[in-house]
Amino acid sequence: MSTILLTGATSGLGRYVAFELVGSGHRVLAHGRDAGRTERLVEELRAEGEAEGFVADLASLGQVRELAAHVADAYPELDVLINNAAVGAGPHRSERRLSADGHELRLAVNYLAPVTLTRALLPVLRANAPARIVNVGSAGQEPLDLDDPELTRGYDGLSAYCRSKFALTAHTFVLAEELAGTGVSVNVLHPATHMDTAMVREGGFTPRHTVADGAVGVLALATRELGTGRYFDGTRPARAHEGTYDPEVRKRLAAVTDQLLSL
Numbered sequence: 001m002s003t004i005l006l007t008g009a010t011s012g013l014g015r016y017v018a019f020e021l022v023g024s025g026h027r028v029l030a031h032g033r034d035a036g037r038t039e040r041l042v043e044e045l046r047a048e049g050e051a052e053g054f055v056a057d058l059a060s061l062g063q064v065r066e067l068a069a070h071v072a073d074a075y076p077e078l079d080v081l082i083n084n085a086a087v088g089a090g091p092h093r094s095e096r097r098l099s100a101d102g103h104e105l106r107l108a109v110n111y112l113a114p115v116t117l118t119r120a121l122l123p124v125l126r127a128n129a130p131a132r133i134v135n136v137g138s139a140g141q142e143p144l145d146l147d148d149p150e151l152t153r154g155y156d157g158l159s160a161y162c163r164s165k166f167a168l169t170a171h172t173f174v175l176a177e178e179l180a181g182t183g184v185s186v187n188v189l190h191p192a193t194h195m196d197t198a199m200v201r202e203g204g205f206t207p208r209h210t211v212a213d214g215a216v217g218v219l220a221l222a223t224r225e226l227g228t229g230r231y232f233d234g235t236r237p238a239r240a241h242e243g244t245y246d247p248e249v250r251k252r253l254a255a256v257t258d259q260l261l262s263l
Contacts, residue, residue, distance in 0.1 A: 001025050001027060002027070002079050002222075003027045003080070004021055004078075004079075004080040004081075005071055005075075006018055006021070006028060006030055007083055007084050008085025009028070009030035009031055009032055009038075009041060009084070010033075010038055011037075011198060012211055013084060013136070013191060013197060013218070015041065017082070017215050017219060018045060019045065019048065020215055020219055022049035022050065022051055023049065026223075027051070027052075028049075028051045029053075029054055029075060030042055030051055031055070031067065032054075033058070033085075035055045038055050039053060052075070054070060054071060059101075060100035061112060061113065063100075064116045064117050065116060068116075068121050069120070071121065072120075072121060072123075072124045076124060077128060078121065078125065078128060078131075079125065079129075080131065080132045080223075081117070081118060081121055081125065081131075081132070081134070082134045082136070082218065082222055083114035083117065083118065083134065083135045083136060083168075084134075084218070085113070086109060086110045086136070087109045087110060087199075088161055088202060088203045089157040089160075089203035089204075090157040090203065091202045092157070094156065096151070096155040102263075103150060103260065104150040104151055104152075104160060105160075106161050107149065107160065107163070107164050109164075110161065110164035110168060111164045111167045112257070114168060115171060115261070116261065122179075129182060129184055131183065132184070132185050132186075133185065133186040134186075134218060134222050135169075135172050136188075136218060137172070137188040137189060137240075138161075138162070138165040140158075140162040141162055141243075141244070142162035142163050143241065143243045144167045146252045146256050149163075149167075151163065158203065166243065166244060167253060168188065169241065169244045170243070170244040170249060170250055171254075172187065172231075173244060174254060176229030176230075185226075186228055187232065188231050188240070189217045189221060189231065190231075190233050191214030191218055191234065192217075193208055194206065194207050194209060195207060195208075195210060195211050195213065195214045196209070197211060213234075214234075216234060217232055217233075217234040231244075
């Protein structure tokens with residue numbers, strides 16, 4: 001049995017994955033932004049197995065750090081982290097929204113939050129190796145403008161989403177290299193194209209797949225040893241955007257990320 005922290009567990013893909021994991025005998029630490037929804041989810045999960053709820057707004061990096069501290073303190077046996085929570089393109093794509101810390105919202109939630117959460121939980125995960133980190137990315141990847149990472153010019157919500165997923169993918173590869181030999185694997189995947197979720201529908205897309213379709217790859221990476229530093233399309237090893245493999249892009253992204261997180 002693994003102890004698994006799953007972000008964005010109260011709806012869509014996360015909710016489906018949470019029930020699959022609990023039903024398979026794992027302990028699920030279900031993160032949600034809304035306290036009421038998180039509490040109701042945990043009540044349902046406990047009817048089938050072990051679960052605990054944690055509430056945090058990932059648009060606040062302070063709350064992300066508090067989430068990590070609470071999880072590490074309550075469950076020092078944590079051995080799997082699934083960074084699933086995300087903000088999609090949104091219904092009003094020209095509306096540039098900011099996080100609690102003043103970062104562009106999609107960059108903050110889809111990239112800076114999982115980077116912060118992962119960094120804070122690495123000591124616990126390393127102590128419980130073999131451990132796994134699963135980053136839920138997307139096939140929609142667009143190179144991040146490292147001179148304008150917050151997309152202050154020519155803003156578009158879909159572009160912001162794709163850039164945040166590009167950054168998350170490149171970061172996954174960098175982190176895998178850093179963790180080589182530690183027993184902590186880290187991989188990123190595109191679960192399925194346009195799953196039937198509120199995020200997809202709000203973005204104006206017609207759903208093409210179910211969350212059950214998307215869950216297969218997430219569950220495989222969370223529960224099986226499938227290597228490290230890899231990108232998957234579902235359960236199939238695939239190739240991410242070519243820019244994510246560029247050493248210079250990775251180096252500059254790491255520097256920009258550290259700068260953004262220090263603000």
